[in-house]
Amino acid sequence: MNKNSSVKTVVAVGIGAALFFVLGRFVAIPSGIPNTNISVQYAVLALLAAMYGPVAGGLIGFIGHTLIDLSWGGSPWWSWIIASAFVGVVVGLFAKSLALSEGDFGKKKMVTFAVANVVANAIAWGVIAPVLDIAIYSEPMEKVFAQGAMAAVANSLTAVIIGLLLVVAFTKTIAKKGSLDKE
Numbered sequence: 001m002n003k004n005s006s007v008k009t010v011v012a013v014g015i016g017a018a019l020f021f022v023l024g025r026f027v028a029i030p031s032g033i034p035n036t037n038i039s040v041q042y043a044v045l046a047l048l049a050a051m052y053g054p055v056a057g058g059l060i061g062f063i064g065h066t067l068i069d070l071s072w073g074g075s076p077w078w079s080w081i082i083a084s085a086f087v088g089v090v091v092g093l094f095a096k097s098l099a100l101s102e103g104d105f106g107k108k109k110m111v112t113f114a115v116a117n118v119v120a121n122a123i124a125w126g127v128i129a130p131v132l133d134i135a136i137y138s139e140p141m142e143k144v145f146a147q148g149a150m151a152a153v154a155n156s157l158t159a160v161i162i163g164l165l166l167v168v169a170f171t172k173t174i175a176k177k178g179s180l181d182k183e
Contacts, residue, residue: 009052013059016048020064025071031154036147038154043162046117049092051100057088079132083124090120103174105167117159125152
């Protein structure tokens with residue numbers, strides 16, 4: 001990784017964590033399941049993780065979710081913070097194969113992006129968060145798996161639907177190699 005790329009990644013983490021925080025704190029839509037919202041910030045996490053990779057994705061999820069929890073005046077809920085970081089890492093692992101900076105985002109890459117997000121969210125919210133809720137906080141199993149199922153579905157939908165729209169919009173702004181004519 002060159003110096004310019006490192007600076008871009010650090011800036012992406014800062015901006016991404018800030019966006020994650022603002023969207024998670026102020027654009028949360030109640031789901032009907034206690035302490036579980038429909039969270040549009042996972043679309044931004046999906047975009048930035050796919051652009052900048054697993055380290056940036058993990059840090060954006062970790063820092064952003066920690067800031068959300070701290071802003072409510074309580075203690076950070078580490079099980080969910082770890083799950084958010086996990087989503088960012090997993091989606092970020094697909095950054096090289098998606099190669100968003102090339103401006104080519106066809107159907108195959110759309111499917112890859114969608115599958116990466118659904119799998120990451122299913123594992124994070126269907127397994128990691130509930131298991132850690134039970135292990136760390138002694139929460140009731142029925143409650144945490146209901147919350148996890150809702151979060152897995154809601155976060156997958158927002159990451160795939162809104163995230164795909166963001167990625168398509170981003171890739172349309174990039175000139176493809178060989179697309180410029182010499183005059």
